[in-house]
Amino acid sequence: MVKFAYEAYEEDLLRREYCAKAKEYGDQSAVFGEKNRRITVFLNPAARGGRGTKLFEKNAAPLLYLAGIEVNIVKTEYEGQVKEFFQFLETQHVDGIVVAGGNGTLIETVTGMLRKGDKTFLQKVPVGVIPVGESNKFASYFYGSDKTEVRRMLDAAMAVVEGRTERQDVLKIEGDEGKTIFALCGLQAGAYRDARERTPKYWYFGPLKHRFTYLQSALRGWPPTMTGELEYTEARDSDIAVKRQRQPDPVPNPESKGLLLSVLSLFSRLVRSRVTRPGLQEKEEEEDVEYLNTRTVNTDLNTVEFTVSSMFDKDKQSLGGVTLGLGPSDLSKADFIKQGWSRLGLPTWQVDIPGNDHVLCRIVKVRPVVPEGKQLWYTIDGEQFEAMPVQISLLKNKLKVFSRPQSNTR
Template identity: 55%
Template sequence: MAFVFKIFKTVRTHWKKSIAFTGISVYGVKFGIDKYEDEMLRRQYCAEAKVYGDQIAQFGGPNRKITVFLNPAASGTESKKLFEKNAAPILYLAGLEVNVVKTEYDGQIKEFFKFLERKHVDGVVVAGGNGSLLEVVTGMMRKEDKEFRQMVPVGVIPTGKTNKFATYFFGSDKQKVRRMLDSAMAIVKGATQKIDVIKLQGEDGRSTYALCSLEMGAYNDAKVKTPKYWFLGPLKKRFTYMWATVKRWPPVVGGTLEYMEAKETDVPKRTEKKKEPQKQQQSWITSLLYKITGSKKPVQAVQIEEEEDEYENEVLVKEDVETVEITLTSNLDKPQQKIKGIQMGLGPENISKTDFISEGWRRLNASVWSVGSDDNKQILCRKVKFTPKVKNGEELWYSIDGEQFEALPVEVTLLKNKLNVFTSVDKSPS
């Protein structure tokens, strides 16, 4: 009892130190628990992957060849460590033949694709963030061998700070470790899905390809500047929207907009290729693996690839716009949408500082996948052309799948069912 009174007296005398010590202790305990749960999760996924590898080794099945493009600079140089600790063991234990290519400079992945052939790989994997994935998609789409992207699926290991695409297929509500483990197991299990690709063509004829969105305007500019206010800690994300109302107001972007609105009555100039898709042959070893593991057999994507659409009596609506923001999205999160096209969102022409700050703060709690606001004017388009109006000494930027590009005249179209990607079984088409 005397010991208890002694502790009570010490806490009462040094209450500030006691509070600090208690806070640190609670944080330490939570940190330890999280690390333990992550380790148990890794062991669980590795045990599942080992079943696949053991069966392939026992029955002499062929090893799938996977090329991994690893960006060591992603996630503050933590990308390599995250990949080797979480994803790599699963891929190796599953019996995959893994070739890791560490990138050293921007554009290297696109150059590598010029020499990559189908006989070299059965799948391409990106371990990094938005920028690395953007390079892989662009490299795939620029290849002269058009069957390459149909036969070779793309996988994503989200080791970067942000990866919008991975949050759709593997969940934005999951902890980072689980998301990486799920993405690695998707590659092992081999379920694939055809998805649409956004084509962005400049005046010089060169094209960049994306999967999610293009954003431009005050909200994107404020979000990009958030890291500059690192000294404010957790308040920096809110401060950036407040500071945006001080430096430049009104925060409008202007330009000439041309678009063709998507309608059910649109008639393509040339018909789609009606080749029957070839079903991927499953070996008896693969079929046996699903029986042994109890996993649901993945359904391979069988959509017919469509050509880029050109339409009869194509009419473009042309108008000059001034708006707080412009967004163009692929509607990947709306697979059941009857009419495919680019979803264009136009923000208001005028907005009060209070409303701007409130909307910016609202977006802090929105999912990583969400783009713009539901209150923006929404138009579903077949084609969008935008020529920004840039004042002398002013710099305007597009955010394309989270990466910054100088705002230049651009034509945006949606290419349907152009890319084959690894996905979780429950997202695979049935």
């Protein structure tokens, strides 16, 4: 009880400190009479067991208001709503997007922005992430997985206040059925993913449930290999880049502004004034190119783990590819359990491990074989999707995001 009270007191002091910093930005913008900056917040009230709204209002909202930002809050009511909203949202409506939720809300936002197909919108409108959900892989990676929950939310909100931005790579995941998803971290499939997803079922083991799930997985359906067809195009220095002809951006619908404002009026809170946005040199978005003189490999897939990541080996990312990770095809039960337990201390955002085989690729195509009577799943940025044939590629420096370089522990 004493420890809980002390932690609550420390968190209140931290909130006061960040509020004072945010107020400095609001006071400064008021002195210079700048036009107010408009931020639309997609808030998932169901996040964290219904505590999403309370967490946002307690930790993030005060900073935005004190900084003099005009805040429009849209509370999501059903899956897919955020993606629909981007059909009407244009650059004249908003100066930034903030996602207050978990993995699912962020995937919807990124997918909605990229499906919109408006390059001007992507160049001008940055995205911020307030991690009020049960899990948010990208926020843990971007704002630091070693921080407390409250500090991570405060840092994320302060990133929006300060207005610094940088560009992030995006994974484009195209399904055979024409469905395209855009992600920031990566895709996982295989035995370790399946064991981790079953962990909540063993809640009665308390803190030991994270270890028991690997024991139980070793006793069922062994060997737990993922099979299918795999095709990938390697990313090499000898590849020749050729610029593609770009289609013109779509013309904004003049009726969309009135419709959007009527929707926002149901959800919004408005606060006048503006926060200054310090300039920061950014990486430019990579032009739409195709590569010649490439090498494509076709092989059978037989592995206990299959991953595709945008962030595993940043030293090689100048080549503009995704990292394909393949685990062993043959693994003893003891090694599986040992490896599973060793992963318990890894950051929540980590998609792959150094022990797997890795190939830097331009494009990865996988066609998994799903055994009759069973289901196979992918985890994409922390969200489950039914496995199907997919093609994965990297969109280099595609998304503009709010950042705090001095607080980033990557």
